[in-house]
Amino acid sequence: MYFSLAGAIFATFASALFLALLFIRILFRFLLLVACFGSALVSFSRALHFYLYYYLR
Structure with a gap:
């Protein structure tokens, strides 16, 4: 009995x-x-922001 209890x-x-x-x-994979x-996304948004700010002003 003790062995089965310990096994469980x-x-x-x-x-x-x-x-x-x-x-x-x-x-961890999801994070x-x-x-x-x-x-x-942050890099893309920064690049887009600099592009729009410097080339379209």
């Missing part, structure tokens, strides 16, 4: 840890994607 507790903790690591990996697109 271990399996529960192992699955919870696996799901937490999977969620952290997905969240990396958002950071890349955000920096590209």
Whole structure:
């Protein structure tokens, strides 16, 4: 009985840890994607702003 209880507790903790690591990996990839697109958008908007400011005034 004790072995099955310990196995169930271990399996529960192992699955919870696996799901937490999977969620952290997905969240990290999403944040990396958002950071890349955000920096590209900021660079594009700055370039557009300088273009419009210097060439169309």
